[in-house]
Amino acid sequence: MIQALILDRNCSQCPIRHRAVCATCDDEEILALDKIKFYRTFEAGQPIMWSGDRMEFVGSVVSGTATIERLMEDGRKQTMGLLLPSDFIGRPGRNTAVFDVTAVTDVTLCCFRRESFEKMVAETPHISQRMLEMALDELDAARDWMLLLGRKTAREKIATFLMMVARRTSIDDTVATRFELPLTREAMADFLGLTIETVSRNFSALRKDKLIVLEDKRGVSIPDIDALQAEAGSDAP
Amino acid sequence: MIQALILDRNCSQCPIRHRAVCATCDDEEILALDKIKFYRTFEAGQPIMWSGDRMEFVGSVVSGTATIERLMEDGRKQTMGLLLPSDFIGRPGRNTAVFDVTAVTDVTLCCFRRESFEKMVAETPHISQRMLEMALDELDAARDWMLLLGRKTAREKIATFLMMVARRTSIDDTVATRFELPLTREAMADFLGLTIETVSRNFSALRKDKLIVLEDKRGVSIPDIDALQAEAGSDAP
DNA sequence: CGTCAGGTTGATTAGGATCAACACAGGTGG
DNA sequence: CCACCTGTGTTGATCCTAATCAACCTGACG
Numbered sequence: 013m014i015q016a017l018i019l020d021r022n023c024s025q026c027p028i029r030h031r032a033v034c035a036t037c038d039d040e041e042i043l044a045l046d047k048i049k050f051y052r053t054f055e056a057g058q059p060i061m062w063s064g065d066r067m068e069f070v071g072s073v074v075s076g077t078a079t080i081e082r083l084m085e086d087g088r089k090q091t092m093g094l095l096l097p098s099d100f101i102g103r104p105g106r107n108t109a110v111f112d113v114t115a116v117t118d119v120t121l122c123c124f125r126r127e128s129f130e131k132m133v134a135e136t137p138h139i140s141q142r143m144l145e146m147a148l149d150e151l152d153a154a155r156d157w158m159l160l161l162g163r164k165t166a167r168e169k170i171a172t173f174l175m176m177v178a179r180r181t182s183i184d185d186t187v188a189t190r191f192e193l194p195l196t197r198e199a200m201a202d203f204l205g206l207t208i209e210t211v212s213r214n215f216s217a218l219r220k221d222k223l224i225v226l227e228d229k230r231g232v233s234i235p236d237i238d239a240l241q242a243e244a245g246s247d248a249p
Numbered sequence: 250m251i252q253a254l255i256l257d258r259n260c261s262q263c264p265i266r267h268r269a270v271c272a273t274c275d276d277e278e279i280l281a282l283d284k285i286k287f288y289r290t291f292e293a294g295q296p297i298m299w300s301g302d303r304m305e306f307v308g309s310v311v312s313g314t315a316t317i318e319r320l321m322e323d324g325r326k327q328t329m330g331l332l333l334p335s336d337f338i339g340r341p342g343r344n345t346a347v348f349d350v351t352a353v354t355d356v357t358l359c360c361f362r363r364e365s366f367e368k369m370v371a372e373t374p375h376i377s378q379r380m381l382e383m384a385l386d387e388l389d390a391a392r393d394w395m396l397l398l399g400r401k402t403a404r405e406k407i408a409t410f411l412m413m414v415a416r417r418t419s420i421d422d423t424v425a426t427r428f429e430l431p432l433t434r435e436a437m438a439d440f441l442g443l444t445i446e447t448v449s450r451n452f453s454a455l456r457k458d459k460l461i462v463l464e465d466k467r468g469v470s471i472p473d474i475d476a477l478q479a480e481a482g483s484d485a486p
Numbered sequence: 487c488g489t490c491a492g493g494t495t496g497a498t499t500a501g502g503a504t505c506a507a508c509a510c511a512g513g514t515g516g
Numbered sequence: 517c518c519a520c521c522t523g524t525g526t527t528g529a530t531c532c533t534a535a536t537c538a539a540c541c542t543g544a545c546g
Contacts, residue, residue, distance in 0.1 A: 082396050085483040090399040092392040103385055110389055133378075140377050141370075147384040148340055152347055154391040155329040159319050161398035162327040162442025166502065197525060205399025210502055212526055229511095229525070246322035403534065434493060447534055449494055466493070466542095 022046060026122070031098035032072040033146060036138045044136075048128045054078075054115040060101065061113040069123040070102030076119030077194045080111045081202065091203040093154065094194070096180060100146055104130045116199060156247075161205045164245050169204040170214045171243035174224065178234060190233040218243070259283060263359070268335035269309040270383060273375045281373075285365045291315075291352040297338065298350040306360040307339030313356030314431045317348045318439065328440040330391065331431070333417060337383055341367045353432060393484075398442045401482050406441040407451045408480035411461065415471060427470040455480070 023029060023042045034045055051074070054060050060078055061067065078095040092111060095101060101113055104126065124132070133140045160172055175187070182188040193200070197215075201208045218224045223240050225233045234240050260266060260283045271282055288311070291297050297315055298304065315332040329348060332338060338350055341363065361369070370377045397409055418428040430437070434452075438445045455461045460477050462470045471477050 080392065082392075082484055084396070084400065088400045090396040092395050103389075105382060105385065111392060133381075134374075137371075137374055137377065140374065140381055144370075144377055144381045144384060145342060147381060147388055148342065151384055151388050151391060152340075154388060154395065155317065155319075155348060158329050158391065158395060158398055159321070159327040161395055163321065163325045196523095207503060208525080209504080209527085213502090216526075247319055433491095444535060445493080446495085446536080450534090453494075 023049075026074070028072060028074055028098040028122075032122070033100050033139060033142050034072075036142050037136070038138065041136055041138055045124070045132065048124055048132075050123050052121050052123050054119045054121070056115055056117050056119075058115050059112060060115055060119065060121070061109045061111075063109055063112050065109055067102055067107055067109045067126055070100070070104060070126050070129050071121040071123035073097050073099050073101065074120040074122050077116040078119050079114050079116055079195075079199065079203070081114060082111050089202045090205065091199065093150070093157075094203070096194075100143070102126065104133050104143070116195060159247055166204075166206055166210050166214050167217065167243060168245040169206060170200075170211065170218065171223070171240055172245065173200060173204060174232065174234070175237075175241055175244050178237070187237055189235075189237060190231070193230045193232060260286075263311070265309060265311055265335040265359075269359075270337050270376060270379050271309075273379050274373070275375065278373055278375055281369065282361070285361055285369075287360050289358050289360050291356045291358070293352055293354050293356075295352050296349060297352055297356065297358070298346045298348075300346055300349050302346055304339055304344055304346045304363055307337070307341060307363050307366050308358040308360035310334050310336050310338065311357040311359050314353040315356050316351050316353055316432075316436065316440070318351060319348050326439045327442065328436065330387070330394075331440070333431075337380070339363065341370050341380070353436060396484055403441075403443055403447050403451050404454065404480060405482040406443060407437075407448065407455065408460070408477055409482065410437060410441060411469065411471070412474075412478055412481050415474070424474055426472075426474060427468070430467045430469060 023034070023046045026032075029035070034042060037045065049071075052069075052071075054076075063082060073095050075097055078101070079091045080093040080095065081089055081091040083089050095113070101121065102109070107126070133143060160169055164172065177191055177193065178187045178189070181191040195203065197208050197211050200206075201211045204211065215224070215226065218240075219226050222235065223243060225235060227233065260271070260279045263269075266272070271279060274282065286308075289306075289308075291313075300319060310332050312334055315338070316328045317330040317332065318326055318328040320326050332350070338358065339346070344363070370380060397406055401409065412424070414428055414431065415424045415426070419425040432440065434445050434448050437443075438448045441448065452461070452463065455477075456463050459472065460480060462472060464470065
C-alpha cells in the first residue's frame with residue numbers, strides 16, 4: 013500500500029521532487045518527465061542492474077536503499093556506494109552497466125528509458141546541470157571513501173560509517189543521535205573493505221567503550237556525537 | 250622553452266584540444282574560452298590547490314602530472330587520483346577546494362577564473378555536457394579504485410597500477426609494453442594505500458617472477474602483458 | 487667529500503583475515 | 517506446540533599479510 017501511495021503520485025507530490033535529478037526543473041520540464049517516467053519496484057536482495065548487461069533504464073531511488081558494488085571472480089566483493097532516496101542510478105551515455113546495483117531493502121525507482129532520458133539530458137540544461145552537480149557530489153563522496161578504504165583502521169572505518177549514517181538519516185543538517193542501520197553486518201563489511209567478523213568485533217568494542225548503544229541488531233544510539241567523531245579519524249571537512 | 254611553445258599556442262594548436270573539457274566546443278565557443286583562458290605553470294612538488302582554500306580558478310592539465318590527495322592530521326596520506334594531460338582540476342559550483350592538488354612533475358595548466366568558467370558552463374551546453382561526461386568517467390574510475398583499495402592484495406595493487414599506466418601511456422587504445430613510471434615509490438604507496446617498503450618489495454617480487462623488467466628506477470617494460478594482467482586480479486572490465 | 491632524497495632489503499610486530507563454534511530469532515512443517 | 521532449519525550475528529584461537537623499525541645502497545649535487 014505504500015507502493016500504491018507512491019505510484020499514484022504525480023511529480024508535484026513526489027517525496028524526492030526537490031532533491032533528485034529533476035530538482036531544478038520547471039513546470040514544463042517536469043511535465044515532460046512525468047510523461048515518460050515509470051515506476052519499478054524491487055524486493056530486498058534482488059538485483060536492479062548487472063555489470064555487463066545492457067542498461068535499459070536509468071532512474072532515481074524514490075524509497076528504500078540499494079548498493080553499487082562489484083564482485084571479483086573469486087568472490088571478493090566491494091560496495092562502492094549507498095543509494096538512498098533521491099540518488100540516481102545508471103549512466104546516460106553508456107549502454108552497458110559497469111557495476112552491479114542491488115536492492116538492500118525493498119526499493120521503488122522512478123525510471124526513464126535510457127534513450128529517452130539521454131534525449132532529455134541533451135535538450136534540457138536544467139537536467140544536465142543537475143546531473144553534473146550530482147555527479148560531482150558523488151565524485152567527492154567516492155574520494156572521501158577512498159581515504160577510508162586506503163588509510164583508516166577498522167575502528168575508524170566503523171565510526172566513520174556510523175557518522176555518515178547519522179548525518180544522512182537526519183532531515184535537516186544536524187546529526188541524528190538515534191537511527192537504524194540500513195545494512196547488515198555483511199553489507200557493512202563489503203562497504204568498508206573488512207570482514208563480517210571484524211565489523212562485529214569493532215561494534216562490540218565501541219559499545220564496550222560506551223561510544224555507541226546497541227538497542228538491538230539494527231538500532232543504534234550515540235550518547236556523544238563528538239566522541240564518536242573523534243574515533244572516525246581526523247580528515248579535514 | 251617547452252613552456253613557451255605551449256604558451257604561445259592558441260586553442261586550435263592545443264595538444265589537449267580534443268580530449269579536454271573543451272573537446273566538443275564549436276569554433277565560436279572556443280573563441281570565447283580562448284579570451285578568458287590563461288596559462289599557469291607549477292614546479293614539481295609544488296601545491297596547485299590546498300584543501301580548504303578558496304578555489305580561484307579551475308582548468309585543464311596541458312602537460313605534466315598532478316595528484317589529488319588528502320592528508321589526515323597524523324600524516325597518513327591517500328592519493329585519490331592522477332591528473333594527466335586533458336584532465337580537469339577544480340569543481341565549478343563550489344568555492345573552496347576539498348582536496349589537495351599537487352604537481353608531481355612540472356605542470357602546465359590552462360586556467361579559467363572560476364566565476365567566468367561557471368558562467369560559461371551555465372550558458373554553454375557543449376561545456377556542461379562535456380563536464381558531465383568527464384565527471385561520470387572519473388566517478389567510474391574512482392569506483393574501480395575503491396575495489397582496489399578495499400579488496401586487492403599488495404601484489405594485485407601493484408600489477409593493477411602498472412596495467413593502468415601501461416594503458417594510459419599508449420596513444421592509441423593498445424597497451425604500452427614499455428613506459429616510465431610517473432610516480433616515485435612513495436607516491437605510488439600513497440595512491441595504492443600501501444607503505445613505500447611494501448611497494449618496493451612487490452616490485453622486486455614481480456621482477457624476480459619475470460613479470461616486469463626494471464630498466465632503472467623509473468623505466469619498466471612488460472614482457473607478457475597477459476601474465477601481468479592475470480596478477481592484477483580478475484574484476485570484470 | 488659529505489649530504490640528502492629515493493630506493494632496497496631484513497627482522498619483527500600487529501591488525502585484521504581466516505577458521506571454527508555457538509547464540510538467537512523467525513519461519514516452517516509435522 | 518515443538519523440532520528443525522536458516523539467516524544473521526558474536527566471540528575465540530590462530531594465521532598471515534603488510535606495517536613498522538632499522539640498516540644500508542645509490543646517484544645527484546653543492
